[in-house]
Amino acid sequence: MIVDKIKKREPGIKKIKSNIDIPIGQWIKCDNCKDILYKDDVRKNYNICPNCGHYFRMHIGKRLDLIVDEGTYKRFDLNLDTTNPLGLEDYPKKLKTLREKTDLEEAVACGTGKIKGEDVVICIMDSGFLMGSMGAVVGEKITYSIEQAIKLKLPLIIFAVSGGARMQEGIVSLMQMAKTTAALTKLDEAGLLYISVLTDPTYGGVTASFASLGDIILAEPGAMIGFAGPRVIEQTIGESLPEGFQTAEFLLDHGFIDKIVERKDMKETLYKLIQYHKGGEA
Amino acid sequence: MGKEISAWEKVEIARNPKRKTSLDYINSIFDDFIELHGDRNFKDDKAIVCGLGKIGKQNFTIIAEQKGRTTKENIERNFGMPNPESYRKAIRFMKQAEKFNRPVITFIDTKGAYPGIGAEERGQGEAIAKSMFEMAKLKVPVISIVIGEGSSGGALAIGVANKVFMLENAIYSILSPEGYSSILWKDSSRFKEAAEKMKLTAKDLYSLKVIDKIIKEPIEMQEEDFAKVSDDIKKEIKKEISRMKKLSKDDVIEERYSKFRNIKELIEK
Numbered sequence A: 001m002i003v004d005k006i007k008k009r010e011p012g013i014k015k016i017k018s019n020i021d022i023p024i025g026q027w028i029k030c031d032n033c034k035d036i037l038y039k040d041d042v043r044k045n046y047n048i049c050p051n052c053g054h055y056f057r058m059h060i061g062k063r064l065d066l067i068v069d070e071g072t073y074k075r076f077d078l079n080l081d082t083t084n085p086l087g088l089e090d091y092p093k094k095l096k097t098l099r100e101k102t103d104l105e106e107a108v109a110c111g112t113g114k115i116k117g118e119d120v121v122i123c124i125m126d127s128g129f130l131m132g133s134m135g136a137v138v139g140e141k142i143t144y145s146i147e148q149a150i151k152l153k154l155p156l157i158i159f160a161v162s163g164g165a166r167m168q169e170g171i172v173s174l175m176q177m178a179k180t181t182a183a184l185t186k187l188d189e190a191g192l193l194y195i196s197v198l199t200d201p202t203y204g205g206v207t208a209s210f211a212s213l214g215d216i217i218l219a220e221p222g223a224m225i226g227f228a229g230p231r232v233i234e235q236t237i238g239e240s241l242p243e244g245f246q247t248a249e250f251l252l253d254h255g256f257i258d259k260i261v262e263r264k265d266m267k268e269t270l271y272k273l274i275q276y277h278k279g280g281e282a
Numbered sequence B: 001m002g003k004e005i006s007a008w009e010k011v012e013i014a015r016n017p018k019r020k021t022s023l024d025y026i027n028s029i030f031d032d033f034i035e036l037h038g039d040r041n042f043k044d045d046k047a048i049v050c051g052l053g054k055i056g057k058q059n060f061t062i063i064a065e066q067k068g069r070t071t072k073e074n075i076e077r078n079f080g081m082p083n084p085e086s087y088r089k090a091i092r093f094m095k096q097a098e099k100f101n102r103p104v105i106t107f108i109d110t111k112g113a114y115p116g117i118g119a120e121e122r123g124q125g126e127a128i129a130k131s132m133f134e135m136a137k138l139k140v141p142v143i144s145i146v147i148g149e150g151s152s153g154g155a156l157a158i159g160v161a162n163k164v165f166m167l168e169n170a171i172y173s174i175l176s177p178e179g180y181s182s183i184l185w186k187d188s189s190r191f192k193e194a195a196e197k198m199k200l201t202a203k204d205l206y207s208l209k210v211i212d213k214i215i216k217e218p219i220e221m222q223e224e225d226f227a228k229v230s231d232d233i234k235k236e237i238k239k240e241i242s243r244m245k246k247l248s249k250d251d252v253i254e255e256r257y258s259k260f261r262n263i264k265e266l267i268e269k
Ligand SMILES: [Zn+2]
Pocket: A030, A031, A032, A033, A034, A035, A049, A050, A051, A052, A053, A054
């Protein structure tokens, strides 16, 4: 079903240079249908399995290409690094290696851009950087972006993907939940639109802060979303989890998201929602 | 008081089932405590206790995570691990506090929000996020006191305060040392080492500006010590409330905002 729709998509999604999209040479195995796929076919198909419709994770560059008008993205000029508050020996080295390996600065990219001509502040998280975990840099960048949205009177869009808190930063990571959430109270008071888009996986401290506070919350099909991880829940209750537990569809059923949107429709949906929240008559 | 003990020893003290619970402190600090129940939506989740109390003529709204001592109590209290309804009950009382212009005092003592099927079905993440959101914008002063275990988002959910106090041997952390070592090092047996690394003691958290005041306590609390510790907390509450009552409502919100806004631990690259 999803596959049919996707095959009919218009061509022209640009390939971007990235060495972390698909790890094994020219081929990739689908987690869902176990089919071995030619990675160019997956790439051309919005990072979706052409065989079964399974959504592969999408990195920042590709997401920007998909959502933001070409040439309009301007990153916020923040060049921040953690103080390594717990003094873990291998953490700074790990960050350095990751930065070199992935071309990413951190687990989120933030800036301004246009969506079909509409100005927005946009934050895109990336699971390729310590599982999109939220440390002080991520918390600061998200908070700064919220403050910029207020200053520039623009809608805010955040694509979430995260395993939750950044363990290596301990309590400082935890506090980013309060910091980002408090900033959102100001965006709310300013009457500005915040659309939260949940992608696979969104968990822990990110689910329990900014990701769950959108005026509108969208999700990609099949995305796993929750507070506690499935293994922790299984261990606690001593039984296995029901089919479909913590999927985007499960959250939609239980009333915690507004809409599930396919990748090919995401940009248009965001555009329409932004249009609905522009000025208008009182 | 004051003898240096290891972080892991503090974890054990904080978790000791004989340790004083929130209700012990509430009854000792406040006069005329009246517990009020329910989230008006689904149920009365008993891992968080809410109600009204007073110190002298000053009324307070009280929100507290409550552990049990006996097995029976712990089952009733879900071992102090709140379900979403607890946070929604807390939100209800925060909003009433604002309406009736009462300061809010919260007591933090939890292993974390409950990881269960029902909790996820009813939006545990949303409940925690919303609780912090409502707390961040309250127009009345808020003080939180970490009295035992303050673990993860389940603790912070009721910890977005103007001032955070912490008992000397309480702990406050991103998750349990056991969870931390198994996630970060894939080795749950290194929990003692994790406890030392995590900066979960009152002293460490004070230096990180996560908490604002350490309340001294002995390692083994006798009844007369408990009266003294309660009294110290009461004095600090009175001091802070009389200070904050002189602030405008906007300044009360702004003070709370800055506290969390400024937890950065960042350097320029
Ligand atoms: Zn597939």
